[in-house]
Amino acid sequence: MEINEIVSLVLGKIVVGEAHKFDKIDRVFASDLMSDVLTVINDKSLMLITGLANLQTIRTCEMSDIKVILFARGKVASEEMLELAKENDMVLIESKYSMYRISGILYQAGLQPVY
Amino acid sequence: MDFEYKIEGDDFTNAGAASSAVKKMLNQVGVRPDIIKRTVVALYEAEVNIVVHAYRGTIKIDIDEEKIHIRLEDEGPGIPDIDRAMQKGYSTATPRVREMGFGAGMGLPNMKSNADSLVVTSEVGKGTTVEITNYFN
Numbered sequence: 001m002e003i004n005e006i007v008s009l010v011l012g013k014i015v016v017g018e019a020h021k022f023d024k025i026d027r028v029f030a031s032d033l034m035s036d037v038l039t040v041i042n043d044k045s046l047m048l049i050t051g052l053a054n055l056q057t058i059r060t061c062e063m064s065d066i067k068v069i070l071f072a073r074g075k076v077a078s079e080e081m082l083e084l085a086k087e088n089d090m091v092l093i094e095s096k097y098s099m100y101r102i103s104g105i106l107y108q109a110g111l112q113p114v115y
Numbered sequence: 116m117d118f119e120y121k122i123e124g125d126d127f128t129n130a131g132a133a134s135s136a137v138k139k140m141l142n143q144v145g146v147r148p149d150i151i152k153r154t155v156v157a158l159y160e161a162e163v164n165i166v167v168h169a170y171r172g173t174i175k176i177d178i179d180e181e182k183i184h185i186r187l188e189d190e191g192p193g194i195p196d197i198d199r200a201m202q203k204g205y206s207t208a209t210p211r212v213r214e215m216g217f218g219a220g221m222g223l224p225n226m227k228s229n230a231d232s233l234v235v236t237s238e239v240g241k242g243t244t245v246e247i248t249n250y251f252n
Contacts, residue, residue, distance in 0.1 A: 034216030038156045038225055052216045056163070059131030060216065063138065063159045065152055080128070 001025055001111055003068060003091060006047070009109055010095040010102050012070065016082050017091030025068060029114045030103050034060040040114055042066060047111075049102050051075055058084045067091060072099040116140075118176040122165045124191070127215060130166040133174050134159040137185075144178070146251055154249045157229040158185055160222045161245045165189045167212045169242065182231075185247040193239040201227065201235075 004021040007014055014021060029040050030049040037048060037060050047068040050057060053075035061069055062084075068091040071077060077085070077092050085092050095102060107113070118140070120133035138155045146154075158174075165172040169191030177184040194200050201223045208218025227233050232248040 032216060033219050033221075035160070035219050035221035035225060037216075038160065039221070039228075054215060055128060056130065056215045056217070059135065059159065062135060063131070063152070063155045065148070 001106075001109065003093070005109075006070070006106065006111075007093055009105050010070065010093075010097050012093045012095035012097075015077055015092045015094055016085045017068075017089070020067070020089075020091045023068075023091070026112060027114050028103070028106055028111050029066075030099055037061070037064055037066070040064060040066075042114065046114065049099055049106075051099055053077055053081065055080055055084060057081070058088070058090070061090065062088050069093070070095060070102065072097060072102050116176075116178045120174040120176075122162060122169075122172045122174060122189075124166060124168075124170045124172075124189075126166055130163050131159055134162050137176060137183075140176075140178070141183070146183075150249060150251060153229040154183055154185075154247070157226045157233070157247050157249070158187075160225045160229075161185075161187045161247065163215075163217055164222055164245075165191070167208060167217065168192065172242075181252065182248055182250045185245075187245040187247075188242065189244075190242045193241055193243055194235070194237040195239050197235050197237060 025047045026045040032052040049070045070093040074096045141151045169189035172189030175186040203224045204220040206220035212218040230247045234246040237243040
């Protein structure tokens with residue numbers, strides 16, 4: 001599924017990485033626990049849904065080769081986070097929906113879990 | 116190639132900066148992506164551990180044609196029982212660390228599963244040394 005389709009399904013907005021809006025996502029992982037994110041094996045078309053918005057969220061995804069992060073429940077990326085995400089050519093999306101609601105919508109729309 | 120990074124305890128803003136630099140370096144020298152990921156995940160967990168638990172530390176990186184060797188040395192409280200610390204779910208992390216998305220007792224097990232060789236030595240009241248070695252083939 002293209003990133004811009006995900007954004008419209010969750011009534012979100014892309015705050016960094018607009019140029020990648022036609023990139024495709026196949027699988028999704030949802031977690032607030034970064035150590036758990038670091039264990040995920042992915043093929044670079046994976047998106048993380050999280051309620052944790054701090055610099056370590058961006059760093060963790062950098063180490064894990066995750067290029068797209070969807071922040072749930074109205075969490076807002078700070079200036080430092082936006083900068084670090086730009087440096088790493090990432091896409092950051094913000095949505096007001098909860099993690100549960102986002103997960104439900106995207107699962108129903110056909111996006112697959114990792115495990 | 117040899118490199119050294121200084122890490123300050125409690126400096127959450129820069130936590131991961133050394134791991135990020137190592138990742139870029141390994142990309143530049145053309146190491147296989149899966150090996151890069153294993154290496155930087157192990158290193159990042161270890162780097163965050165210094166920020167979280169120690170007062171300060173150094174990370175020494177040594178890369179040759181066949182492997183990367185990483186030595187993380189910290190000045191800190193040390194680990195009284197390393198076997199216990201290696202168990203999944205065991206954690207001494209503070210609430211602040213948990214707010215950062217860590218502290219679930221997965222750090223050392225994560226390092227172990229992403230390193231070809233992991234050696235942890237520690238002296239209570241002095242500090243901890245972690246050595247990670249990953250081979251390129």
